[in-house]
Each structure stands twice: as C-alpha cells, then as structure tokens.
Amino acid sequence: MMFKAAAVQMCSGVDPARNAETMAELVREAALRGAGYVQTPEMTGAIQRDRSGLRSILRDEANDIVVRKAARLAGELAIYLHVGSTPIALADGKIANRGFLFGPDGAKICEYDKIHMFDVDLENGESWRESAAYHPGATARIADLPFGKLGFSICYDVRFPELFRQQAVAGAEIMSVPAAFTRQTGEAHWEILLRARAIENGLFVVAAAQGGTHEDGRETFGHSMIIDPWGRVLAQAGRTGEEIIIAEIDPLAVHTARAKIPNLKNARSFVLDEVVPAGKGGAAA
Template sequence: MKASLLQMTSGIDPAANARVIAEGVAQAAAEGSAMLFTPEMSGLLDGNRARAAEHVVAQQEDRVLAATREAAAKHGIWVHLGSLAVKAPEAGCDKFLNRGFVIDASGEIRASYDKLHLFDVDLATGESWRESNTYCRGERAIVVDTPIGRLGLAICYDMRFPDLFRALSDAGATALAVPAAFTRPTGQAHWHLLLRARAVEAAAFVIAAAQTGTHEDGRATYGHSLVIDPWGEILLDMGEEAGLGSAEIDLARVEDVRSRVPVLRHRRPIPPVETFV
C-alpha cells in the first residue's frame, strides 16, 4: 500500500497552513495513498512566542485540526497530522503541548501523542533552542492500528532516544512515524543516520515527514522527508523542495527482516552495570 508525505514550509498563518494540508490530503487520496503524513508543527511554525500564542488554542478549537479532519473525511484517507501546538490545562500543563494526531478516513481522531523529549540545546552555529520554555513534555508512549500497520508515534528530537523506539516495537509497532522540524546543522549531521538506525533496531518502517526551507519567522529547516524500510534502505528522500512524495509500504518486508535477523526476540532486560576503577 502507498503512504504519502507532505513536506512543508509552514509559516505564521494557521489558515494558510491548513489550506496546504487540505490540498495535500486531496492529492494523496487522488494518487491512491492509504495514509498521509505531515511534519511537526504543521499548523504553525513561529519562534515569536507572543505572536504564536495568539493562535494556540485547545485542540477542540484548533482550526487546522478541524480542517484536516474535514479533509480526511471528504477524501476518505487516514492522516497523521505530525503535530500542532495546543493548550491542555486539563492535562496539568500551564504551557503548550506539542501534540500529534492520527485521524481516520471518517475524520475521527484515533490517537494523539505529546512529544516526550524537549529540544533544549545550544548549537555550534549560535542557534539556541529551549522548547521547555514553551512546552510541557508528554507522559505516554503511543501505538495505534492504521491501514499501514501498527504505528508507533514519535516527534523530532524523540529520535535520539532509542529506548522509546524499543518500547514501541515491543508493543507491536511495524511502522514508526517521526514528524520533524529539524535544524539544518543537526539535519546534515544526524538526520539520515539516526532514522536509519531506528528502522534497523526496530526492524520497522520509519516514516518521517519534515519541514523544509526558510520560514517566515526566519528559521531554516533541513527537509529530506524520508521513508526507510526495516533493513535500513531509503525508499524515499524528498530533498529540500516542499510538496508531496510517496512510497510503497509492504508489511511482508517487516516479517522478512525480522525472520532473518530476529532482534526483537533476542531482546532481554539489561542487568545492572558494574563499574571497575
């Protein structure tokens, strides 16, 4: 079956971003895809916190989410909306949550996931990011059954933490969604490397829809949305252009790889580490 990825250059206007997503949904459905994947922060990418805060609302009030659900139902296609910034005081969060959504072909939300690991780093280029100033971290790991198999959910910086992907594959995930807004320096160094490693370790497909290009708020993202098979082979690399790309997901490939190198069956609890000095 076919999975489509929408590589975006999201900006500071949620309505404009919603139109791009709705058009992507329609195009993916017309091309026969079973599911569309969008990047992290699909609905709003704005480093100006005060300006961004004017658009961040609870998920039931979010117009991008509503437009995506409407488009999914209209065109009869599942959508993984990579993530949105949402308010969630009911979850005990006094900031925002970076939340992804899996939406079925009738427009219903089947699952949501809040980013577990927050990007608090200082890069050699002088870029400094403090997601924890704006976002609360999530508390749950999530898998959900979809037309392309059992899907484990992650977001961007999560990819650096293999324990999460071990937990997702232990829970039966045969595909892993990793929407992202990766910086160019870290993307050039680690994007392909880390995602291929996660695919091989879990013996699962990795589907990583990404932001790309120079955004209205001035940041630059790496692009290169990827689909990687369980053997670590890259089936799709979208480069740096915004738009739609697709790849075939053959679930028999998961069983084939896992039968040849049965890493999941060979996993065992790690004993305490002994230190010698």
C-alpha cells in the same frame, strides 16, 4: 496488507489558516496519487520563534483550525490522515506539541504529545528551550490499524532509541517521525538516525519534515523520508519547499527483516558494573 504511505513536506509560516490551506492542498494531491496514509510534518499549523506571538495565534484542540480541517479531510478523502504535530494551547498557559491521527470516517483515532523537549545550544549560536513553553508528553502510543501497527514519535524523540524499541517490542511495524529538524542538526544526523531506528527495530519509518527558510527566520532541513525495515530509503524529498513523497509499504517486510535479524527476541537484561582501577580512587590491590 500493502498500502501506499505519503509524507508531506511543508515550509509552514506563522499563519495557521494559511498553513491549513497548504496542508489541505498537499493532502488532497497525496490522496489523489493513491496514498491511504498521509503524514504531515511537526508544527504543521505554525512555526513561530517568538513565544508571545505563537501564543497569540493558538487555540485549544476543539477550536484549532488545523485539527478541524484535518478531520474533515480524512472523512472526505477516506484516508488515514496523520497531522505530525501542531501547537495546541493548554489551560495552564503552556503548549502541547501534539500529533493527531484521523480515520477514513473523519473521527480522531488518537493523539500523541511529544515526549522529549529540544533544549540545546548549537555551535552556530542557535539556542532552543522547548521546555520553557511546551508541556512534555508522558505516554507512548501505538495505533492498531488495518494495514499495521503505527507507533508515534515527533522530531527530537528520534534521538531516544528506547522509545522506538519499546514500541517495536509491543508490535509496532511502522514508526512515524514527523519533524522540523534544524538545518545544522539535519545535515549531521537526520538520515543516519532514521535509518538506524528502522534497522535496529526492523520496521518502516515514515518521516514528514519541514524544509526551507521560514517566516520567522528559522531554517529546517527538509529531506522527508520513507525507509524500509532493512534501512533502505524508499523515497526522499529535497532540501527545501513543499513536496509529496510516496512509497508502497508491505508489512510482511517487517516480519522478514525481524526473522533475518531477530534482535528483538534475542535481547537480554544485564547488570552494569563500573570498575574503578587502583590508583584512581579505588582500593590498592
């Protein structure tokens, strides 16, 4: 079943209400252009570097403004609306980096919490410790939708190919990669990682991104992309600012790609053996 997928690029600020309105405007336009599945970026509801400032504006899932507006939008527009992620306050004081998928009736189909935490020190002096504030997810998830099986990931998850492989083996035909990649890491790795995940698993990748300089001073890379199972970029946004990209998705292309390169079927288990040569701690021959 062919369908149109849209990736909505944003430059979210610190005010969830304003971000929710921006999201709504872009989602409405994407639906007007024929998209049946619309994905927004990681941290749609707020990008705020200051942890105490972020916590002060957060709500639990039941009261989150982005979640509530997205549910209404999905029902009003009769689309599958995927909030790539938004920060959700948890009872233990930590935050969930949580994505939501809503169906055409406005009901929540499922949610996904980002599994891998971005704890890194970059060469330009940037330092990130997501684990200090965020509670990592522990469950990978696939949604069996009328147009295909959709797998979930968020941003840094893209660097962990085993997450994508397990979902592909379980039947995923489209992988979502909503993100807020830093400018530095995006310039180096964004496109090649997305294309690699598509090629090695023979599936579509839809990646809505944050792009631009945010209110808190953070710079994100943008370049939202939709990629086919052969690794071809079907649609791509620019470096900064709000934008909507749309591509037609044919799930049959997944089966065609996997028939040509049947690596999912050909995978074998193996034993890893480390050899220590004599003279480097090993026994003499």
